[in-house]
Amino acid sequence: MASDIPRPAGAGGEQRGQQVRRPRATSAASAEELWTASRQASDRGHWDVSRRFARRALAAWEAVPGGDPTLRVRILIALAYNESELGRTRVARALLDQAASAGTQILPAVRVARGLLHVRTGRPDLAIEDFDRAIAEQRGAESAREQEDLAGALINRGLMHMSAGRLSDAAADTAEAGAIGRRLRDPDLIFMADHNLGYVRYLGGDLPGALSAMESAAAASAEGAADGVSHLDRARALTAAGMVVEAGEFVDHALAAFRRNRATADLVEAYAVRAELDLMAGEPAAALDHARKAATIAARRGNDNAALASRVLQQRARRALRALAAEDGTVALPGRAPGPAGAAGRAGCAGPTGDAEAASVTGTAGIDPAASRDARSAGALADELAAAGMPDDRGAALLLQAEALLDAGRVHEAAGVAAQVRQSSAMPQLAARLHHRYVDARIALAHDDRRAGFGHIRRGLDELARFQARFGSQDLQSASAVHGADLAALGLRTAVRSGSPATIFQWLERARGVSTRLPQVRPPADPVLAEELGALRVSYEQARQAVLSGRRSPALETRVRELRRAVRARAWEARGNGAVTRPPSLTDVQRRLAADPDAPTVVAYIRGGGVVHALVIGPEGASFAVLGAFADLQERVRRLDADLDLLASGRVPAAVRAVAGRSLEQGLSALSATLVAPIAGWLRPGPLLISGLGVLATVPWSMLPGLHGRPITVNSSVTASMTELGRPAQVAGVLSVAGPGVPLGGLEVEQVAAVHPGSAVLVDGDATGSAVLREVPDGGLLHIAAHGRHEAESPLFSSVLLADGPLYGYDIAPNPDLPRQVVLSSCEVGRNDVRIGEPLGLAAALLRSGVSTVIAGVSRIGDEVAAEVMTEYHRRLAAGDRPAFALAGAVGTVDRPAPFSCFGAGV
Structure with missing residues (x-):
């Protein structure tokens, strides 16, 4: 049953699968049928269709003398609502005036309709008056239709409370409407109330709860989620x-x-x-x-x-x-040539907004002549917003005016404008508060008050970290970093310009907040999620087989997309524990390095302003240098990756292999000349703890000239590199798995099992996702020889292909038993992308889930090479070598490309 009261589901909309019944010819009965058809079309969001039905209903009512006047009023309400939605607000007001003059018992319904018209035309105070009177008049109503009208009024008053920030009142009205809907068994009312309660949670800052409630409301809707x-x-x-x-x-x-x-x-x-x-x-x-x-x-x-x-x-x-x-005018300052360990290099780090970690912002390198015009425009807009009684929007406009004044070099005026924001706007949204921190930081830095500037940035990033810590989802943690991207970039850029390695280190770690400041994400076991993942695995494999057979199935592909969406939505419901840690200081890192007998060196690679920089940390000091253009580096890595993929194939003619081999050798030398040679004098002889993101994390480091045989670990932050430094390697149980389509996979896992007595093996049809999850040794080692798929946007959907379909990161993260080490030998899921300073990819996802070490390829690897290197790797591991040492030794035993990397703990 649909109400004639227009009820937004947050405002309302189409119910999928709902059909509009075509009414019979004009008669006394058909007027009501036409009105019902109008309501149904309105519930689906088809305002034009609904208006036509309402007009026909009114004509049918007028054609039959003695019609029910209440029905005429309801038709007028429906027609007015549709005229309003179609932008004809004057016509809608006239129709509601007609309805009100009828003097029937459903005058409260007219009040609600008029209230909605006030909402749609930006008159919230008038709207709430109408809703209050309508609800008071409808209290105690007994008929189903009157109860439905009351529920519609409560839904809409709840929306007005939401817009005014009265969330407890909004929740009370909406919950009462939902209770009425359940008594009436009205699925539309139930959906709208449940969905809107989710929206109340969103407004209150409970995003996991909001997403969960909205998804549950959509899933439970009888006709599917409203459109x-x-x-x-x-x-x-x-x-x-x-x-x-x-x-x-x-x-x-x-x-x-x-x-x-x-x-x-x-x-x-x-x-x-x-x-x-x-x-x-x-x-x-x-x-x-x-x-x-x-x-x-x-x-x-x-x-x-x-x-x-x-x-x-x-x-x-x-x-x-x-x-x-303004981007074309930004440049990086030249760095000091590398000197002895402990010397401090110096470099500027300006670049376009969004350029990774050390992006610039217009106005930091000079005065923008167009900025004064923008400042006048923003100021005038702020005055209009103040007159309209819109303080939060006015605050946003004032911050834009302050930024434009900064860009114009008018710092004192910018400070005065920013001060007005603190006095007039509550700024309930996190993004708005962080924007204010950013503007205040720029003002302080423009006054050469670095301490105050850093203080604003630090407080903003701390607030962001607390916000991120509410989430128990890697997706949401990393994605929400976008709100602090400008703050983090400003802090790191300012630090780089200071030339102080200690300051650079501090802000580098803060810029990589999720991987540095938040604990690992280990969601609880969820049987519903496991069931959805199992269904996704089956559907994916069916769709893949359909493609391979030449009979693509759009229905199966749609099913896969729907299941992926359901899995992600389910994962978003998990809540974080709210814990936020402080990254270590440079002194802390140096102390740890000094205590390690293997003499490791930390190398943090930073991208900013189109340039790659390196911060090198040893026990006695830290050094900083500019290395080269990022675009050149990116292109070299791309060519290197293409050469490695070509050489991994066994079907390439010898002449082509020779060309690719020479190209690979030249590319590795060029990369080494850019990334290693300029800082070689600062490196101690022991292992390297490399910190880098994106392309800088997926360089085949062990293959670079000058690094052969050196143990290397790769992490997204220095803090992550230091977490388990020097921890002895322990192999407590091994499970070896061979997926389909890997010619030597079975032989490889048998050889791995032979190295570890008592280990388990899954091959052929036994190598299923459910079997792996059931038999994975808790705290042990999981070795998988299988083809993989890297997902750039959703790291936990990166997968390895097993007998029954993909095994996802989503499968491993909440599994009751979690391996300490994962080895992925025959795929390229060591690839890595970046989302606002945080790494994306299966290796990164596994590490964030609680796996300590991931060994994976960063490019394609030949089957014979993978089997040979992995067998030797496990021999060395079983003999007591730590992962990075074992991998360096194993790679050194082959004379063919073996682009494996050790991510996480390994030194």
Whole structure:
């Protein structure tokens, strides 16, 4: 049963699978049928279709004398709502005036409809008055229809409480509406109430709870999740979590529905969210376009407040465009030539916003002549927002004005504007608070007060870390770092310019916050998640076999996508423990290095301003140097990877192999000349603890000239490198697994098992995901010879292919038994991408889940080479070598490319 009260599910929308029944010819009965069809179309978000039905219903009612006046009022309400959604607000008001003049017993329903019209035109105070009166008049109603009207009024008043920040009142109204829906067994009311309670959690900052509630509401909906606004709400929650791609999928779905149904009021909000996501994704031109569309539609509808809010987004987009235009003028300062250990190199680290860790921001290298114009525009907008009673949006505009003044070199004026924000805006959103910290830091640094500037940055990043620590999901932890990207970059860039290795180290570790400051993520065992992963494994393998047989199955591929989404949504529900640690100081690291008899050296590679830098740390001191252009390095690694892939194939003609071999040798020499030779004088003779992200983490370090035979570990942060330094290697149980399609996989795992007496082996049809999870030795070693797949966007979906389909990182992380070491010998899942300073990939995901060491290939590896190296690796491991030492020795026994790396603990 659908209510004639327009009830947003966060605002409402299409119920999938729901069909609009075509009414019979005009008669006394058909007027009600036409009205019912109008309500059904409205519930689906088909405003134009609903309006046509409502008009026909009104004509049918008027054609039959003596009609029920209450039905006429309900038809007028339905028609008014659709006219409002289609942007004809004056027509809607006139229709509601007609309905109110009828003087029927359903006047409360008219009040709710008028309240919704006030909502849609930016008049919240008038709306809440109408909702309050309607609810008071409907208390004690007994009929199902009156109860339904009351529930609709409660849903909508709950939304008004949400918009005003009265979350406890919103939750009370929404829960009461849900209780009415359950008594009436109305699935639409139940869905809207449950979904909106999730939205209340989102507004309260409980993102795991919000995502869980919204997903549960959609899954439990009898007709499937509502379209349109419920998707928009989920996009908002995911945007707050930094999940740009996932939020984009939901908002694009909502936009398509709103455009299709001409839902202009909802289009305003959807375009605004899309613009926000564009800005987060570094696409300011698209953001400006979408923000302009939101402002235009809002103005056309008479919603001046929404139009003003959209202009703030336009101002942000123009500033981001100006920053991009200024990129060509940014340069890195030259570094001091490498000297003896303990000498401090010095380098600038300016670059475009979003350029990895040490990005620059317009205005730091000079005065922007367009900035004064932007400052005037932002100031005028702030005045309009103040007049409209929109303090938070005014605060955002003032921060943009302050930034523009900084870019124009007008520092004292910028400080005055920023001070106004502290006095007038509560800034409930984390992103807004971090933006304020960023502006205050820039002002302090412009006054040469580095201590105060660093203080603002530190407090902002500490708040971000506490926010991230609420999540028990690696996805959400790493994605939410986007909100602090500018702060982290400003801190690291300022540190680099200081020339102090201790300061650089401190801000390097803070910039890599998740991998440095948050504990490992070990979600609890979840039988529902395990069941969904099992279904995904089966569906994936069926879809893969269909492709291989030449009979692609779109239905199976859709099923795989749906299951992947369900798995991720389930994982997002996990909560973190809230713990945040401080990274060690440079002195702490040097003390640890001095106590290690193997004489290790830490090398942290930093990308910024289009340049690669290196911070080298030894027991007596630290050194810093500029190494070379990042673009050149990236291209060399790409060519190197192509050569390694070619040489891993057994079907390449000898002449082609010879060319690839020479190219590989030249590429390795060039990389060594860039990354190793300039700092060679600072390296001690022992192991290297390398810290790097993205392409810098997947260089085949052991193959570089000058590093042959040297034990090397690779981590995303120096803190991670130091976690288990010097811990003895212990192999407490071994499970060796051979996946399909690896010709020598069976032989390899048998040889590995022979090295470790009592170890278990899974091959052929026995090598299934469920068998691996059941038999993996807790605290032991899991060796998998299988083909792998690297997922750049969702690291826990990176996988190795077993007999029954992929074994995902999602499978291993919550498994009751977790291996201490994982060896992935025949795949390239050591590859690594970066999301806002944090690594993405299976190796990184396993380490964040609690695995101590991952041995994996960073490029394709020939089957014979993999079998030979891995057998020798295990021999050395069984003899007591630590992983990095065992791997260095094993790789040194072959004369063919073996691009293995040791990630995590190994020295």
